[in-house]
Amino acid sequence: xxxKCKNCGGYMVFSPERQQMYCSFCDGVDCEQQTGDAxxxxxxxxxxxxxxxxxVSASRCPYCGNYLIFDERxxxxxxxxxxxPFKLGKKQAVEAMxxxxxxxxxxxxxxxSEKTLGDMVGRYVxxxxxxxxxxxxxxGTGTKVRKWTEGNYDCKETSYYDxxxxxxxxxxxxxxxxxxxxxxxxxxxxxxYQYEALESFDPRYLSGFFGEVYNNTAEAYADRARQKxxxxxxxxxxxxxxxxxxxxxxxxSVSLADGQIDFALFPVWxxxxxWGGRDYLFYVNGQNGKVIGETPISxxxxxxxxxxxxxxxxxxMLLIIFIMEVL
Numbered sequence: 001x002x003x004k005c006k007n008c009g010g011y012m013v014f015s016p017e018r019q020q021m022y023c024s025f026c027d028g029v030d031c032e033q034q035t036g037d038a039x040x041x042x043x044x045x046x047x048x049x050x051x052x053x054x055x056v057s058a059s060r061c062p063y064c065g066n067y068l069i070f071d072e073r074x075x076x077x078x079x080x081x082x083x084x085p086f087k088l089g090k091k092q093a094v095e096a097m098x099x100x101x102x103x104x105x106x107x108x109x110x111x112x113s114e115k116t117l118g119d120m121v122g123r124y125v126x127x128x129x130x131x132x133x134x135x136x137x138x139x140g141t142g143t144k145v146r147k148w149t150e151g152n153y154d155c156k157e158t159s160y161y162d163x164x165x166x167x168x169x170x171x172x173x174x175x176x177x178x179x180x181x182x183x184x185x186x187x188x189x190x191x192x193y194q195y196e197a198l199e200s201f202d203p204r205y206l207s208g209f210f211g212e213v214y215n216n217t218a219e220a221y222a223d224r225a226r227q228k229x230x231x232x233x234x235x236x237x238x239x240x241x242x243x244x245x246x247x248x249x250x251x252x253s254v255s256l257a258d259g260q261i262d263f264a265l266f267p268v269w270x271x272x273x274x275w276g277g278r279d280y281l282f283y284v285n286g287q288n289g290k291v292i293g294e295t296p297i298s299x300x301x302x303x304x305x306x307x308x309x310x311x312x313x314x315x316x317m318l319l320i321i322f323i324m325e326v327l
Contacts (some may be wrong), residue, residue, distance in 0.1 A: 001069045002044060003032040003207050011045070011066045013208025016086035016286070021204055032204070038068040055179070058124070058211030069206050078213045080201040081262040082129075084193055086122055086209065086286040093120065093269040096289035097282060107295045108275055119272040122286060124211040124265035125182055128218045129173040130225040131259030134233035136167040138252040142244035163247070165240055171229045173198075173262070176221040178214035182268075182283075184224065189292045190285045193266055197287060201265070211265065218261045230254055 003012045003021060010025030012032040021032045038044050040052045048063035057073040060066070074080070088096070094112060101107055110116055146157045173195055177187040199205075233254045241247060267286025271293075272279055282293030 001038055001071050001203060002035045002066065003204065004035055006031045006033050011207075013067060014085065014205050015208075016089040017092075019085070019087075021207070032207075037071040040070055040072070044068065055126075055212045055215050056210070057213050058206040058209060060210070067206075067208050069203050069211070073213050074201075074203050074206070074211075079263075080126075080265050082198045082264040083124070083201045083205055084195075084197050084264070084266050084287055085199065085205045086267040087197070088267075088269070088284070088286055088289055090117075090120060090122065090269065092289065093122075093271075093284040093286070096284055097271065097291050100291040101295050111273060111275075111295060112271075116273055117271075119274075121270055122209040123268050123270050124206060124209055125187065125268050126178040126212050126214045127175045127264050127266050128178050128214065128221050128225070129175055129262040129264050130171075130218075130222060130229075131261070132171040132174060132226070132229045133257040133259060134167075134169045134171060134229055134254060135257075136165065136169070136233050136237040136252075136254045138163065138165040138237055138241065138249065140247055140249040140252070142241070142248070143246045144243070145245045161244070163241065163244075165237060167233070167237055167240065169233055169236060171232070174225040174229050175264075175266075176224040176228075177266075178216065178218075178221050178263075179212050180215045181212075186281075186283055186292050187268075190268060190283050190290060193285070193287055198264065205265075209267075214263060218263070222258075222261075226256055229256055 004010065005012050005023035005026060005028050007028045008023065008026040010023045012021045012023045015022035018029060020029045022029055023031065036044065039050070041050055042048065043050055043061040043064060043066065045061060045066045046064040048061055050061065052059060052070065056070065057078070058067065058069045061068060094117065097112060101111070140163050142161045142163050144159045144161070146159070148155050175191060177184060237254065269284035269286055271282040271284070273282065280293065280295065282291065284291050
């Protein structure tokens, strides 16, 4: 499917800045009308031949530049339950990266230049959201120590306690990305997302961006979500034992019961920067602007910096020698 402007017939996209559908041809907003199904093999606009990946749900025609949403990959079992729409546009994503990397002296000059920014795209990354009920149990002994001074004596009192904890915690929407192309650990770092922005899926939000369906079953990614919930529950159980000088555990465990699973799309700006024959990938949370990635180092800048500092040091030494001779 595509969305065309009712006023001028131009293609409409979702604008993160306006939080509306927007026509760049006539500046119309919220005047879209949905057109027919988009083919996986030919562009509905220009008829150009398309090569669409196995998991792609939204893309852009390489010939006419129009954005396409592939109906068969956003309906039935592939239809997301929820989506967090892009909050930041491309310009804001670039500003977030500039703020993050502006203090790095040796970043190549072409980094984030107009020429290279063509390789920045907005992508909706598939995530499964898992609900768990965690139960934590702990039994053991602990000690608390009280110290004080009476006259010439230092006193110490050690108290012994039997400790028992039973803790129930509900976890809602623990995320795990379902894209094999996106590195799991980087998607974990791009988090968190604010879930109050979750909305029921609407294909309009995909217009103007790239999108994916999940690459495998929900069970294939469940262990990553379980590990997150289990680590959190263990930390909470440990926090409940604070205040004891020593602990002697007799038994302890955290167990998880599975709950509901939802399929959602989260917004990520992806910037590919080519330098020295290598691709450097950067990820910007499309909701809050959090930036993940490491910039390359320009050897030319390092050399110029070293030469400049060496020149300054040499000039200072000459000045010192001159002053000493005058004195």
